[in-house]
Amino acid sequence: MTASTPPGKSLRPRLRADAARNRAQVLAAARTAFRELGTAAPLDEIARRAGVNIATLYRRFPDRDALIAQVVLDGFAVVLDAARTAAQTARTDPLGALETFMLSLVDNRETLVLPLIGGPVTNDPQARDLQRQIAAALEEVLSAARARGAVRPDVAAVDLITTAALVCRPLPHLPQQQAATLVTRHVGIFLDGLRPNTTRQLPTAPTHEEVAVHLAPGPPEEAPPSAASDR
Amino acid sequence: MTASTPPGKSLRPRLRADAARNRAQVLAAARTAFRELGTAAPLDEIARRAGVNIATLYRRFPDRDALIAQVVLDGFAVVLDAARTAAQTARTDPLGALETFMLSLVDNRETLVLPLIGGPVTNDPQARDLQRQIAAALEEVLSAARARGAVRPDVAAVDLITTAALVCRPLPHLPQQQAATLVTRHVGIFLDGLRPNTTRQLPTAPTHEEVAVHLAPGPPEEAPPSAASDR
Amino acid sequence: MTASTPPGKSLRPRLRADAARNRAQVLAAARTAFRELGTAAPLDEIARRAGVNIATLYRRFPDRDALIAQVVLDGFAVVLDAARTAAQTARTDPLGALETFMLSLVDNRETLVLPLIGGPVTNDPQARDLQRQIAAALEEVLSAARARGAVRPDVAAVDLITTAALVCRPLPHLPQQQAATLVTRHVGIFLDGLRPNTTRQLPTAPTHEEVAVHLAPGPPEEAPPSAASDR
Amino acid sequence: MTASTPPGKSLRPRLRADAARNRAQVLAAARTAFRELGTAAPLDEIARRAGVNIATLYRRFPDRDALIAQVVLDGFAVVLDAARTAAQTARTDPLGALETFMLSLVDNRETLVLPLIGGPVTNDPQARDLQRQIAAALEEVLSAARARGAVRPDVAAVDLITTAALVCRPLPHLPQQQAATLVTRHVGIFLDGLRPNTTRQLPTAPTHEEVAVHLAPGPPEEAPPSAASDR
DNA sequence: CATGAATGAGCATTCATTCAT
DNA sequence: GATGAATGAATGCTCATTCAT
The missing domain is CATH 1.10.10 (Arc Repressor Mutant, subunit A)
Incomplete structure (x- = not known):
């Protein structure tokens, strides 16, 4: 697509x-x-x-926002692609689907501009719609996995999205390769944390609607650190 | 301190x-x-x-960089405090120490400006030194935990630092409370992923020196999304 | 031109x-x-x-320097014009050519920004080149004059350039007319000082290269007096 | 003094x-x-x-002007000293006195801030007074010289002052030594131009009063060239 | 459609000057 | 008398945005 x-x-x-x-x-x-x-x-x-x-x-x-919006939409589209692919294999291998999903995002990090939570915001209805579809596809994967006892029951689609948002942001000051390694390790540990028989209880997850509702106008985000000297 | x-x-x-x-x-x-x-x-x-x-x-x-540098140093100092506290209780309860460490950072997120990897960079020798000390304290905690079989053997201090860097960055567009919940859930899952009997293998971690060596001149970082219109 | x-x-x-x-x-x-x-x-x-x-x-x-540089180049171009005109009549009337040259600069003072030695500096190769050409043209005039015994043998092109530099700088606090009179008198006396049968010996002149070689980085120059209150 | x-x-x-x-x-x-x-x-x-x-x-x-004023006064005082010394030996050797006067100013160039015409302006009565005394002393030297036929009859004190003003300004971009040589040569030629048997006629000199009357409020002067980059 | 050019407004930085210690 | 500190006001420079070609 x-x-x-x-x-x-x-x-x-x-x-x-x-x-x-x-x-x-x-x-x-x-x-x-x-x-x-x-x-x-x-x-x-x-x-x-x-x-x-x-x-x-x-x-x-x-204006700038129109450009940002499109870039974000493009990012969402990539994510949706990945999520749908995962949904397709969810029946047979839900855990593998999850892993593939997360790692494909990590691989595409460089071409994604902070899609999902944490990214630049748009009140574009298209964006909303894409997010909804992404959440739905991931939920599908998760319920297949839960049904098999392959993941802890308390994990939600929003957790996957949060993780994607966190790990897709640039890690400046680190060479590509190293950043990739660190993030891949992080995702690996996170995936292991999804196994059942959990030792700890998570705080209740917000619903997708609760999260999405804030994606519209929103306050600005963080900025670049100006390694040496900003200008 | x-x-x-x-x-x-x-x-x-x-x-x-x-x-x-x-x-x-x-x-x-x-x-x-x-x-x-x-x-x-x-x-x-x-x-x-x-x-x-x-x-x-x-x-x-x-100049701006001097201000950034001090803010970062302050952030490092907070993290070092937390890491040392963790090291003190590591003998008796290493897992609890780890958990307390991570959650204390999440709690202090608001007052930390991107400390650690991923934060704005300084080649300040003080910053280097603090980072070194942080890594050392965390390694101490981890080896105590490993000795007891409380964590997977392949986790390294750099993983904790990476995680801290990822979760301490602002999640704009989300209300405080919700962001806190999501991040806390993420950390919870991550901590569960630290348990032994792992199912998956992580890529080899870079040493602390490898990571630290790039903290000096460094390329710029990500930037703010300009929710509505940046300027 | x-x-x-x-x-x-x-x-x-x-x-x-x-x-x-x-x-x-x-x-x-x-x-x-x-x-x-x-x-x-x-x-x-x-x-x-x-x-x-x-x-x-x-x-x-x-930036400011680019502007200064262009203004200076323009000044040099004017001077070169005058010098070349002088060189053309040097054969027939070298003294007259000299006089015309000097006085034409005095007349154009207002449109010259400290050209020549003493002006704002540029390491622009064009500037260097113009200066070289100016010196060459003036040397031509002088040797014609020397050949006829019309000027003292120890005068050099650099002396003419020095004089031009000195008299072209603004004499603030004096009304135009008066400044013009004073400077014209000065040039008149100077020209009379060029006659042969000199009574006094001059210190050895630096070569054009010696002078030109310092035109590059150079320390700043004099500054404005702030008649009433500078800022 | x-x-x-x-x-x-x-x-x-x-x-x-x-x-x-x-x-x-x-x-x-x-x-x-x-x-x-x-x-x-x-x-x-x-x-x-x-x-x-x-x-x-x-x-x-x-304020700045008070500082400038004092610096200028100090400069005037130095010049007056030299002029008075010249007046003392004017009887016996007027030409020598002139030469010594001019060259002593050149030697002191570095400690003189644009004294005389062309310098920063003050409406300080002391400054006026000093200028008057300087003119008087120089006139004394000149009339002694004229009486002996040692100088052209049409040279006036104001010419000496003009010359002093011109040659005492900094020649930036030139090393001290070279600037000194060039200026000394210029003064030498100028002094030779003072001999009688002139070939050319000078425009009528303004009186000292005409010149001095403009020393008061006055427009600003030229400024520093910012060799590399002003700030 | 694409571009060179112009503009207004914002932000960084410096400096003269005054105040409190 | 001397100094650290604070301030207001300039000025340099950049950028988003619009217009004319």
């Missing part, structure tokens, strides 16, 4: 080939720039990286 | 009372501003929150 | 008409502002005088 | 020893700072160079 070029139902009347290419390049540049510099990254820096003029960027995305 | 007012060994010849108060207020304001707006938060916003003039802020901290 | 719009060999791909006009206005404003307020003149003051926004100024000249 | 500690007639009730030392250090620091950075040099930079606190500087000199 191509994330950034939503199906024909879109209002967009189908772009000219070069315009579509520019749009894709802007999104790609935004993705990396947002991860490296934060979502406050200068828009002309993004335009430069995309090899287009700043005005071209503005033609496609009326 | 008072973090922001290091003992007399400091070069600073002891501040006048009012100056010290101002300095502390600036640091407190910076802490929250950094969490809410990112480390690129406007410095005059920080000064305003602290109730001092921007020039006063500059008198204490010659 | 149009000083500020170097021929097509320039990298600049030819400015749009309005942009070129703005650029010229900025340079003109800078010229007078630098003379009146020093090269530390507020850049927004310059922008205001030029009737453009400060950001427009920055678009053309990335 | 000690310039910066004017005779007892001063209003200042005689400073305590350490205060007097501080005052002298501030003036010395101001002298060099003004030459290096312009008269807009940061006052706290001057205080730092003087080794005193900025508030101490303010205690002695209520």
Whole structure:
């Protein structure tokens, strides 16, 4: 599923080939720039990286938030893909499905801009819808697993989402490889923590609706540390 | 241990009372501003929150990085405190010590600015030293736990630090209470994942030196999402 | 020769008409502002005088030094013009050529920002090159004059350049007219001092290279007196 | 004659020893700072160079202009000294006296802050008075020289003052030694230009009153070139 | 459609000056 | 008398955004 070029139902009347290419390049540049510099990254820096003029960027995305929104939607689409794949194999191997799901996100970390909880926010109904679908698919996986006694009964889809949100954020100052190792270890331990026969009790999970309801307007998030000197 | 007012060994010849108060207020304001707006938060916003003039802020901290550095050092100091406390009870109850350590960080999340891996970086030797001490204390706890077979043998101090780094970052767009619940659940599952009799194998952990060596110059980090419109 | 719009060999791909006009206005404003307020003149003051926004100024000249450099280059171009004119008539009337050269600079004083020695510095290779050409042209004039016994044999091009540098700097606190009279008298006496049959011996002149070699990094220069109150 | 500690007639009730030392250090620091950075040099930079606190500087000199004024007065006093010395030997050797006068100023260039025309302005009556005395002494030298036919008849005291003003300004970007050589050569040629049997006619000189009358409020002067980057 | 150019507004930083110790 | 500290006000510079080509 191509994330950034939503199906024909879109209002967009189908772009000219070069315009579509520019749009894709802007999104790609935004993705990396947002991860490296934060979502406050200068828009002309993004335009430069995309090899287009700043005005071209503005033609496609009326403001920063529109750009962020699209990047996030693209991220959600990737996650939804993974979640659906997991749902498909849930019947036969729910634990393996879970593991594959989490690790595929870790692998795609670099192209995901903080999707899910913790990411930049949009009150876009599409985003809401995608989140709902993601939660549903994961819940499906979990109930299959619970039915087999493969996971602790108190784990919820929101826990998987939280984990994804935490581990997909950039770990700056660490080389790619090392960051990947550390995060993979973390996910491994987390997955082991999903086994049944738990020793400890978790606080009650919020429902998906409780979480989603806050995804709309929301307060800003954290920012980049300016390793050496911000500007 | 008072973090922001290091003992007399400091070069600073002891501040006048009012100056010290101002300095502390600036640091407190910076802490929250950094969490809410990112480390690129406007410095005059920080000064305003602290109730001092921007020039006063500059008198204490010659530039943004100096301010970040101090905030991070303070964060490290808090973590070191917690780690040492854990080390003290490690003999009698290593698992409890671990749990208390992790949860105390979650509780203090709000006053910690991305300490440890993933936080804003400083090549300050003090920061290095604190990190080293933190790692040492945690290793002490872990070896006590391993000796009793209370934890899986392949877990390392760096895993605890990674986890702390991940869960201490702000989860914007979520109300405090909910964020706390989600993170606490995550930590709970993670802790359960530390039990022995593991089902899965973790990739080899990097040594503390490998991780620390990258804490110096480092590339920038992630950034704020600009919920509505950044500027 | 149009000083500020170097021929097509320039990298600049030819400015749009309005942009070129703005650029010229900025340079003109800078010229007078630098003379009146020093090269530390507020850049927004310059922008205001030029009737453009400060950001427009920055678009053309990335920083103060770039602006200074261009103003100086323009000054050098004017001087080179004069020197070449002098060289052309040197054969027939070397003394007259010298006099015309010096007085033309005095006349253009107002549009020259400390060109030559003593002016703001640039390590721009173009500047170096212009200086070299100026020195060469003047040397040509002088050798023609020396050949006829029209000037003392120990005078060098560097002396003419020094004199130009000295007399082209603003004499603040004096009305234009009076400053012009005083400087013209000074130049007149200086020119008379160039006659042969000298009574006194001059210290050995540095070579042009010796002088030029110091034009690169260089320490700052003198500054404005702040007639009433600088700020 | 000690310039910066004017005779007892001063209003200042005689400073305590350490205060007097501080005052002298501030003036010395101001002298060099003004030459290096312009008269807009940061006052706290001057205080730092003087080794005193900025508030101490303010205690002695209520504002920048007061400091400038004193520095200029000191400069005038040095010039007056030299002019009087010249007047004393004018009877026996007027030309030598002139030469010695000019060269002594060149030698003291470094400690003179733009004295005379072209320097920072003061409406201080003391400054006026000093200038008058300087002009008188120089006129005395010149008339002795004219009487002997040792100089052209059309040279006036104002020409000497103009020349002094021109050559005493810093020539930045040139090493001390080279600047000295160039300026000395210039003065040498100028002095040779003072001989009688002139070939050219000078424009009529303004009277000393005409010149002095403009020394009061006056527009600002030129400024420092910011060799590399102003700030 | 794409771009060069212009603008206004924000933020960092510095400095003169005053105040309290 | 001297100093550390605080402040307000400039100024430099950058960026989002709009306009004209």
